Amino acid sequence: MAKKSHLLLAVGLAAASVSPLLPLEAAAEEIVSAYTPLKLEACRTVTPPGDEEVGGVFRCKGYGGMDVRVAEGDLRMFVSYGPGADSQTAATQTLPAFNTTGETLEWRLADGVPFATILRFHWDSDGAKGSTLVITKLGQTDACHVAHVMATGNPNANVLAREIADSQARGFDCQRDKIRDYGPDGTQVD
DSSP: OHHHHHHHHHHHHHHHHHTTTSOSSOOOOOEEEEEEEOOGGGSEEOOOTTOTTTOOEEEEEOGGGOEEEEEEETTEEEEEESTTGGGSGGGGOOOSSEEEEEEEEEEEEETTEEEEEEEEEEEEETTEEEEEEEEEEOOSSOOEEEEEEEOTTOTTHHHHHHHHIIIIITTOOTTTOOOEEEOTTSOBOO
């Protein structure tokens, strides 16, 4: 009997010493989408003096009042976020083809806090027209493109874009990681 109680005591002590390392119940994170309009005619023009010939710069209101900076240059759009938007990596990123942005911005939220956006870019390349979903990581100090999902010819583009945002955006390093491109069949092409 003494052997059995020592064994139970040893098992109990082992379990007690491990339990602080293992959560009793994993906290479930709620990830949802929120949508805001992105209509440049409703945004404030903030083009710096002397830059009018290059293109326009607009400040729009996004989720929770976050600033969305949209700049146009060389018939391409650049979208960045928050108070330091003009110095973010995203402020210099766009698609290679001439493009415009869609009018709805999808925000991916974890427990109510935005961590990524999904925005449709419409493009025109040598007469071929289409659209691509751009997934952008939001961060305290930087925002950047994580992935481009070809929407033209891909009926599941929105689902794929959300999956990429949810699984890749928060761990993406804007200075180190390479933007991933996904073709019309949803497979990674680079």
